[in-house]
Amino acid sequence: MNNTRIKTPQAAFGKLLLNESRLAWRIPIGAGMGLGLPLLLLIVFGSIPAMRQVSSDLGGSSYFALSFPILIVTTVLALSIIVMPRSLIQYRETGILRRLSVTPVPPSSLLAAQIVINLAIVVAGLIILTVAGVTAFGLELPKNFPAFLLAELLTVTSLFALGLCIGAMVKNDGVAQGIGGFLFFALMFFGGIWIPRPLMPAMLLNISNWIPLGSSVDAIQRAMQGLFPSLQSILVLTAYTLVFGYLAVRFFKWE
């Protein structure tokens, strides 16, 4: 008998991850909301000729081109604040986290597995969106690719931190759905899904710049045009990541 330590923590985490992948495959809400919805919007927006018209009001861009950064952010938003918090809350409500806390594997491993799975879906979604946008609808590749990746990275970290924060503090699945749904549309509004940022009144644009989604869309948009994200958007997104991340860690309830 040598049960004095875990055989290999990697093996245990691998099994955890495997089962989380099976669940993501068998209940494909994540893929539906994070891949399906943005892809559908891309196809709809890209198929309306009026939306593809270049306009000087939009700074020489088209509604369609401006919607692309928003669709990217939609993918991240759906998985981070709707799909992931629901899983975490269900795992807490049904005692799965509690059960794990009396095994040699800490329940934080399940949290990590959730983050990995949802990140994987996000990455897949972003690749599919970008490839589809460029090949099928003639979008230009981002002119500053490193800046594009940095903007996406900051979008992911800030929104995942926000999602973890919701998962950490909200106890009830129904409440989480309400909060997630509200935040989804509120953030989308400030990101410019209905009024593109170039058309926003100055005050609205100013608010948008301080909101996670507004600064994300701004950073991605600038990268598409070959510019580096503004210092403000980098700082805002980093700050949201740190604050939400801290709150999530500080207030996470295991039962």
Place this chain on the structure above:
Amino acid sequence: MTQNPSPIAITVSHLRKTYSNVNAVEDVSFVVNEGEIFGMLGPNGAGKTTTVECIIGLRHPDGGAISVLGLDPQVDRDALHLVVGVQLQFSTFPDKLKVSEILDMYRSFYSNPANPEELARALGFGEKLGSYYKTLSGGQKQRVSVALALIGQPKIAVLDEMTTGLDPQARLDTWELIEKIRDRGTTIILVTHSMEEAERLCDRVALIDHGRIIALDAPYGLAEKVTGGKQVRFVPSKAFDDQLLKALPEVKTVEHQGKHVKVVGSGQLINAVILTLAKNGIAALEIHSEGATLEDAFVKLTGRHIHEESKD
């Protein structure tokens, strides 16, 4: 093969746990020996589950000390969970995982795990290994939960209401498995409110009520000690002098109930009564003998039945 040469597996001394001014556990002390099945019996809300949750490190005690195989559950949680397998009340698993996938994952947490197929077969859900958790009946889910407590081949297994919701056959199968596992040297703590389960399985039982242990002994010894022993009822073939029986060392009381006589006592009570009567030319007809049960003991100690809600 154990790191701890002492035959004591668990020591709990003066444990106290309070939830928002309610004393869930007032003052509980006991010792569990290695290789025994130790029962914790009591009504809902008596403090059994809270005590066990302190032992497995799920809760911080407000007072007292606990040692599990020499480990402090608050300090050495990781080391503890390698050697203690736990079945919690009300724990569930994702609907869309197959039973074998859940077992396989928990198996990977331990260095010397049991064979999941064997365990599933012994617990009677072998044919369900390939099914989604969702499709299992309540009793089958319960047995999966017991299997997960045992899959790491723990030195101590803590089982909280393990046969709740099981049909009679599944209960018997589960009891048999638990006895087998004990025979292999595993120490078992069994939380239950089933008298039958405690009597059948436990080497020793702690009766718990209102956050305190009110009695602790082997099930039959405890029942006899508390209730004053066993009783025999019979119809005598003719009238006799009570002193005849009262003089016997085994007899405590003699009571007439219509044509029946009820004799309460201990030891070889029935033999003593029948022989004495026979010597005096009296036959004891319609003999009915009852050992004291844990239920009797509980009623005697608390003034109510174990399934009645405790009223504070």
